[in-house]
Amino acid sequence: xxxxxxxxxxxxxxxxxxxxxxxxxxxxxxxxxxxxxxxxxxxxxxxxxxxxxxxxxxxxxxxxxxxxxxxxxxxxxxxxxxxxxxxxxxxxxxxxxxxxxxxxxxxxxxxxxxxxxxxxxxxxxxxxxxxxxxxxxxxxxxxxxxxxxxxxxxxxxxxxxxxxxxxxxxxxxxxxxxxxxxxxxxxxxxxxxxxxxxxxxxxxxxxxxxxxxxxxxxxxxxxxxxxxxxxxxxxxxxxxxxxxxxxxxxxxxxxxxxxxxxxxxxxxxxxxxxxxxxxxxxxxxxxxxxxxxxxxxxxxxxxxxxxxxxxxxxxxxxxxxxxxxxxxxxxxxxxxxxxxxxxxxxxxxxxxxxxxxxxxxxxxxxxxxxxxxxxxxxxxxxxxxxxxxxxxxxxxxxxxxxxxxxxxxxxxxxxxxxxxxxxxxxxxxxxxxxxxxxxxxxxxxxxxxxxxxxxxxxxxxxxxxxxxxxxxxxxxxxxxxxxxxxxxxxxxxxxxxxxxxxxxxxxxxxxxxxxxxxxxxxxxxxxxxxxxxxxxxxxxxxxxxxxxxxxxxxxxxxxxxxxxxxxxxxxxxxxxxxxxxxxxxxxxxxxxxxxxxxxxxxxxxxxxxxxxxxxxxxxxxxxxxxxxxxxxxxxxxxxxxxxxxxxxxxxxxxxxxxxxxxxxxxxxxxxxxxxxxxxxxxxxxxxxxxxxxxxxxxxxxxxxxxxxxxxxxxxxxxxxxxxxxxx
Numbered sequence: 001x002x003x004x005x006x007x008x009x010x011x012x013x014x015x016x017x018x019x020x021x022x023x024x025x026x027x028x029x030x031x032x033x034x035x036x037x038x039x040x041x042x043x044x045x046x047x048x049x050x051x052x053x054x055x056x057x058x059x060x061x062x063x064x065x066x067x068x069x070x071x072x073x074x075x076x077x078x079x080x081x082x083x084x085x086x087x088x089x090x091x092x093x094x095x096x097x098x099x100x101x102x103x104x105x106x107x108x109x110x111x112x113x114x115x116x117x118x119x120x121x122x123x124x125x126x127x128x129x130x131x132x133x134x135x136x137x138x139x140x141x142x143x144x145x146x147x148x149x150x151x152x153x154x155x156x157x158x159x160x161x162x163x164x165x166x167x168x169x170x171x172x173x174x175x176x177x178x179x180x181x182x183x184x185x186x187x188x189x190x191x192x193x194x195x196x197x198x199x200x201x202x203x204x205x206x207x208x209x210x211x212x213x214x215x216x217x218x219x220x221x222x223x224x225x226x227x228x229x230x231x232x233x234x235x236x237x238x239x240x241x242x243x244x245x246x247x248x249x250x251x252x253x254x255x256x257x258x259x260x261x262x263x264x265x266x267x268x269x270x271x272x273x274x275x276x277x278x279x280x281x282x283x284x285x286x287x288x289x290x291x292x293x294x295x296x297x298x299x300x301x302x303x304x305x306x307x308x309x310x311x312x313x314x315x316x317x318x319x320x321x322x323x324x325x326x327x328x329x330x331x332x333x334x335x336x337x338x339x340x341x342x343x344x345x346x347x348x349x350x351x352x353x354x355x356x357x358x359x360x361x362x363x364x365x366x367x368x369x370x371x372x373x374x375x376x377x378x379x380x381x382x383x384x385x386x387x388x389x390x391x392x393x394x395x396x397x398x399x400x401x402x403x404x405x406x407x408x409x410x411x412x413x414x415x416x417x418x419x420x421x422x423x424x425x426x427x428x429x430x431x432x433x434x435x436x437x438x439x440x441x442x443x444x445x446x447x448x449x450x451x452x453x454x455x456x457x458x459x460x461x462x463x464x465x466x467x468x469x470x471x472x473x474x475x476x477x478x479x480x481x482x483x484x485x486x487x488x489x490x491x492x493x494x495x496x497x498x499x500x501x502x503x504x505x506x507x508x509x510x511x512x513x514x515x516x517x518x519x520x521x522x523x524x525x526x527x528x529x530x531x532x533x534x535x536x537x538x539x540x541x542x543x544x545x546x547x548x549x550x551x552x553x554x555x556x557x558x559x560x561x562x563x564x565x566x567x568x569x570x571x572x573x574x575x576x577x578x579x580x581x582x583x584x585x586x587x588x589x590x591x592x593x594x595x596x597x598x599x600x601x602x603x604x605x606x607x608x609x610x611x612x613x614x615x616x617x618x619x620x621x622x623x624x625x626x627x628x629x630x631x632x633x634x635x636x637x638x639x640x641x642x643x644x645x646x647x648x649x650x651x652x653x654x655x656x657x658x659x660x661x662x663x664x665x666x667x668x669x670x671x672x673x674x675x676x677x678x679x680x681x682x683x684x685x686x687x688x689x690x691x692x693x694x695x696x697x698x699x700x701x702x703x704x705x706x707x708x709x710x711x712x713x714x715x716x717x718x719x720x721x722x723x724x725x726x727x
Contacts, residue, residue, distance in 0.1 A: 023049060040068050040077035047084045055092040062088060079109035083122055096133050103129065111149060116156050119149070127163060139167055148642045158187035158201050165208060174212035175715075181205040182669075182717065203229050203241050207248060213715070214252050220713050222252055224676050243272035247285055259292055266292075283309045283321040287328050294328070299336055306332060472505045472532070479506060479535055482542055484513040492520050495726035497700025501666075501707070502719045508534020509664045509719035512545055519555050523587035524721045526604065526664035528639070533581075534719070541583045541638065544568050557587045557600035558649035565602075565638045565647075572640070582639015586662040588725075597652040597660075601633020607685070608652070609659040609692045623689040658727045659692055666720035667703075672710040679710055696726045 026042050033039050047061035062084040069077030086102035089095045103126040110118040123146050130139035143164045150156040165180030184205050188198045210226035213219075226249050233241035246269035253262035266289045273281040286309040293302035306329055313321035326348045333342035489496060492515050500511060508527040513520070523545070527537040544567035548560045568582055584603040590596070599606045612627040621628040631650050636643065668684045671677065691702050703722055 035068055035071060037072065037074050037077065040065055040072065040074055041080075043068065044077070044080045044084055047088075051084070051087060051091065055088070059085075059088055059092075075109055075113060076115070079106045079113070079115070079118065082106035082109065083118075083125070087125065090129060096129065099129060100126070116150055116153055119146075120156060120159055123160065124163065127167075131167070136167060140164065143167070154187040155198065155201075158184045158198060161187070162201050162204055165205070169208055169212060174215060178209055178212055178717070181209050199232075199236050199238070203233055203238070203245075206232070207241075207245060210252075211248060214248070214255065217255075218715055219252065219256060221676075221715060223249075226252060239272055239276055240278065243269045243276065243278065243281060246272070247281070247288070250285075250288065254288075254292060259296060263289065263292060279312050279316055280321065283313050283325065286312075287321075287324050290328055290332070294332055294335065297335075299332065302332055476505050479510075479538070482539070483510060489513055489522075493522065493725050495696045497697055497703075497724045499667075499700050499703045499707075499720065499722040499724075501704070501716075501721075503666075503716045504531040506531055506535035507719045508538055509666060509721040510538045510542060511721055511723055512542065514546070514549050516549060516555065518591055518593040520590045520592065521549065521555070521557075521560070521587065522662070522723065522725075523585055524604070524662035524664055524723050525583045525585040526666070526719070526721070527583040528581040537581045537583065540568055540571050541585075544571070555589055555591075556649050557589050557598050558647040560587060560589075561585065561600050561602055561638055561647040565644075568639055582637045582641075584633075584637055584664070586633060588660065588662065595654065597654050599631055599650045599652055600647050601631075602636060602638045602647065604633050604662070604664070606631045606633075606650075606652075607661040607663075607688070609661070609688060610655050611657060621685050621689065623686070623692075626689055626692045628685050628689055654727050656727075659688075659696070660725045660727070661688060661722065663722040664719065666718035667707060667722055669718055670707065670711055670720070671714045671717060672712055676714065696724055699724055 023046070026046060030039075030042075043061050043065035047058050047065060050058040050061065062081055065077060065084065066081035069075075069081055082102045083106040086099045086106060089099040089102065103122055107119065107122040107126065110122060123142065127139040127142050130136065130142065143160050146160045147157065161180045161184035165177040165184065168174070168177035168180060181204075184201060188202060188205075206225045206229035210222045210224075210229060212222075213225065214222035226245060230242065230245035230249065233245055246265050250262045250265035250269060253265060266285055270282065270285045270289070273279075273285060286305045290302045290305035290309070293299070293305065306325060309321070310325045310329070313325050326345050330342050330345035333339070333345060483500075486498065489498060492513065498511055500509070502509065508529050508531075510525050510527070511523070512525060513522040515521070525538070525541060527534050527541055529537065541564065544564040545560070547567055548554050548563040552563050554560045554563055565582070572581065586601040586604040586606055587599070588606065589598040608629045608631070609626055610629070612622055612625050631652070634645065634647050636645060636647075668679050668681045670679050672679065687703070687706060688699075691699050694702070700722075703724075707720065
């Protein structure tokens with residue numbers, strides 16, 4: 001089992017499980033031992049072991065651990081004691097405020113000690129506490145803050161980005177989570193030789209990306225990631241992950257309409273989960289299989305699956321699974337015309353679902369969907385009640401008919417009395433039938449009225465969506481207005497091209513140009529995020545650049561970036577919160593009068609392609625008689641940064657036919673090709689070198705064609721901006 005699985009599923013320090021014999025041995029001679037660091041660690045292990053068994057003993061051992069650590073001034077022990085007491089407060093007293101305080105105290109200690117493994121342990125528990133108390137923004141903040149620590153520790157960074165992705169996985173379409181999973185994968189790729197430490201992160205990244213794409217009906221991309229996660233789980237022989245991946249793939253096959261393949265894949269998952277005694281997972285897979293059988297009208301097989309799922313969920317008191325099973329049984333009995341049981345299971349489902357909803361604090365975007373679903377459930381309940389009333393009425397009629405026949409046989413000799421009785425009975429029965437029919441019509445009218453209300457809500461949601469789309473299109477026109485026109489760009493840099501392709505309607509990337517006297521200044525910028533958030537940040541950064549040029553009169557790129565950074569930070573600080581949004585940018589300044597070029601970059605470089613003169617070094621790439629020279633930008637963004645430094649201005653001696661390229665990371669980071677991998681800078685450089693002899697305008701067209709060809713059916717993951725200039 002990989003080390004990282006040990007950390008994040010079991011959390012060895014957090015659980016501290018000891019064999020019974022070792023436990024008795026430790027407790028037996030505690031009073032005889034001298035006070036040292038070894039005793040402190042054993043006290044923590046005892047507290048952690050008793051945490052799930054005996055609240056009193058657990059608290060005592062954690063408290064002794066703390067007092068002895070204070071006596072020894074042993075910081076590591078203090079960190080462990082605070083962590084253990086935080087878990088105790090959360091589990092036994094449910095004092096979440098005190099639990100939060102102790103987690104933060106423990107985290108501070110481990111950071112001072114540079115204890116990365118225990119930092120991760122505390123961060124995972126603390127973010128989990130925030131999610132449990134429905135404080136998702138706090139969880140996001142603590143993980144974002146964690147990213148500023150240990151920037152060169154790849155396992156640490158990969159794990160935190162994975163945790164962020166999982167939080168955002170359930171928000172909106174889930175695509176925001178993909179960005180964090182991609183970032184996590186970047187850190188994993190740096191440590192190929194120690195990949196076993198990253199097994200859980202690799203599996204989680206791919207599986208969750210696959211689920212997000214599947215939920216958004218990007219089925220080819222979903223299949224790629226889910227199959228990759230499955231193959232890797234087989235490679236490391238992790239049975240629980242193999243079972244999970246089979247279940248996710250089976251759902252995908254069901255969405256694609258391949259019932260046979262879906263059932264075969266579900267069966268593989270079910271066999272593994274039973275072998276592992278993973279009962280919660282068994283219930284989920286059995287319910288999924290039953291749903292397919294119900295849809296195929298194979299009610300006998302569906303009942304067998306649901307019966308077993310119900311038995312397990314009741315035995316283990318799994319509330320979420322009970323909801324799942326009750327809903328499936330209600331549908332099963334409705335389709336098999338057993339309306340009494342259908343109504344009973346639907347009522348139980350509605351009660352359990354209300355209990356489940358009361359335990360969770362859904363995000364605002366999910367509330368309307370929950371209300372809509374509950375109303376549908378109520379309507380279905382009313383329909384089932386109406387069916388039951390109709391069935392009762394038919395039973396009454398049947399009983400009446402039998403009774404009249406019996407009376408006719410028994411009292412045939414007194415025909416007059418029988419006729420009178422029968423006439424009276426028929427009259428009463430007809431009145432009852434009419435009353436029941438009137439009640440049924442009334443209930444149907446109520447159901448129809450509720451359907452109309454729901455249809456109205458649906459139209460209101462569609463109108464809101466249209467309003468949002470109209471607002472985005474209007475914002476797009478505003479954003480296009482601040483971009484320099486193609487004619488303005490060509491007027492000042494005649495031999496140039498711009499390849500600009502946003503991921504969404506609105507973009508976080510933008511290109512920029514200004515001309516002041518004899519100086520031409522142009523840039524390619526990549527702001528934090530894309531879509532609406534990215535566009536908002538881009539407007540702030542665009543205005544800050546203009547302010548640096550026109551109000552402050554700056555021409556030097558490095559000074560421009562420093563002034564822009566201060567302006568951006570000042571703008572965001574007005575909110576009263578610490579906002580780390582900003583931009584990566586590459587900016588050039590060319591003075592036509594003295595023919596000088598200055599460059600500065602924030603995380604982004606300048607690439608120059610020129611004729612090779614036999615003077616290549618490790619900073620260049622060559623193809624034929626052309627070489628590519630890279631001038632790197634500073635490793636810091638234009639925005640709030642933990643290690644802020646002045647931006648460096650590079651002076652470049654231009655030569656005839658030099659080609660200059662500024663760009664964001666969207667082109668090189670795009671997934672595509674036959675293997676679904678990133679294009680990367682190496683292939684981007686090769687593409688530019690291969691086409692360097694072609695006219696600059698033609699190069700822009702080729703870049704666009706090659707990008708579309710590479711991306712193929714894959715989703716575009718980020719905004720793309722590339723500027724090419726020839727001197």
